[in-house]
Amino acid sequence: ATGMYCYYFFYFSVHHPLTIPGGTRQSPINIQWRDSVYDPFLKPLKISYDPTTCLHIWNNGYSFLVEFDDSTDRSIIDGGPLENQYRLKQFHFHWGAMNDWGSEHTVDCKFYPAELHLVHWNAVLYPTFEEAVMEGNGLAVIGVFLKLGACHEGLQTLVDALPAVKHKDTVIEFDVFDPSCLIPSCPDYWTYAGSLTTPPLTESVTWIIKKQPIEVDENQLEAFRMLLFTSDGEEEKRMVDNFRPLQPLMNRTVRSSFQ
Ligand SMILES: NS(=O)(=O)c1c(F)cccc1F
Numbered sequence: 512a513t514g515m516y517c518y519y520f521f522y523f524s525v526h527h528p529l530t531i532p533g534g535t536r537q538s539p540i541n542i543q544w545r546d547s548v549y550d551p552f553l554k555p556l557k558i559s560y561d562p563t564t565c566l567h568i569w570n571n572g573y574s575f576l577v578e579f580d581d582s583t584d585r586s587i588i589d590g591g592p593l594e595n596q597y598r599l600k601q602f603h604f605h606w607g608a609m610n611d612w613g614s615e616h617t618v619d620c621k622f623y624p625a626e627l628h629l630v631h632w633n634a635v636l637y638p639t640f641e642e643a644v645m646e647g648n649g650l651a652v653i654g655v656f657l658k659l660g661a662c663h664e665g666l667q668t669l670v671d672a673l674p675a676v677k678h679k680d681t682v683i684e685f686d687v688f689d690p691s692c693l694i695p696s697c698p699d700y701w702t703y704a705g706s707l708t709t710p711p712l713t714e715s716v717t718w719i720i721k722k723q724p725i726e727v728d729e730n731q732l733e734a735f736r737m738l739l740f741t742s743d744g745e746e747e748k749r750m751v752d753n754f755r756p757l758q759p760l761m762n763r764t765v766r767s768s769f770q
C-alpha cells in the first residue's frame with residue numbers, strides 16, 4: 512500500500528540488520544541536557560505561517576497529517592540553525608498508548624506523552640519536497656513536546672475534526688489553521704543533524720527541538736488514541752505507539768540556543 516509506514520519495535524535496534532546500513536545521523540535521539548553545547552552564533556528561529564495555506568487532515572495509516580499548500584513561500588521558517596528559508600509542508604504527531612511514553616526524542620531519558628513535528632523543506636535549493644527528502648540539508652523539522660496539563664485551546668479545533676479521519680486513508684478538508692499556536696513562546700531550542708523517523712529514514716533533517724513543552728489535557732491525548740491504523744472494514748487497530756526507538760548519537764553534538 513502506498514504510504515504504508517512500518518513502525519519499529521524495540522528489537523529493531525541498532526544491532527538489527529534492518530537498521531539503515533551506514534546510518535551515521537539517525538533520529539530520534541536522547542538529548543542529554545548537560546552534553547548539549549551552547550552556540551552563541553545560533554540565531555532566533557523566525558516563523559511566519561499563513562493560516563489560509565492549510566488544506567486538509569489525512570490519516571495515512573501511521574499518524575494524522577495536517578497538510579499545507581507549499582506551492583509558494585507563504586508559510587515559512589528561517590533563521591535558527593538554517594542557511595535557507597524552508598517551506599511548511601505538513602505537521603503530525605507521535606504518541607503512546609499511555610501517558611508515560613509516546614514522544615520520539617527524550618530529554619535526559621525522559622519521554623513525553625506525545626511529540627509534534629512540523630515538517631519544512633528547502634525550496635530555495637530543491638524543486639520538490641520529494642527531492643529535498645534525499646538531501647542532507649533538504650528538510651527542517653521543528654519538534655515540540657506535549658505534556659499532560661491544561662486543555663490546549665488551539666489544538667482543540669484539530670481534535671474536534673479527528674473523528675472524521677478515524678480510519679486509514681480518510682481525509683477531511685481543514686481550511687484555516689495557524690500552527691504557530693502549537694509552538695511555545697519560549698525561544699529556546701536544541702538542534703542537531705538527523706533523519707526522518709519513518710521510512711525512507713533518509714538523513715536529510717535539521718532537527719530543531721523546542722526546550723519548552725506545550726500542555727494538552729487527557730481528553731485531547733485520548734482523541735489521538737481513538738484513531739486507527741486500519742482502514743474501514745478491517746479489524747480495528749488503535750493508532751498508538753507510532754514512535755521510532757531511540758537511535759545512537761554516534762559522532763554528533765547537540766547544540767543549544769540557550770545557556
Ligand atoms: N517523523 S518525521 O518528522 O521525521 C517525518 C518527516 F520529516 C517527513 C515525513 C514523514 C515523517 F514522519
Ligand SMILES: [Zn+2]
Pocket residue numbers: 603604605628708
Ligand atoms: Zn514525525
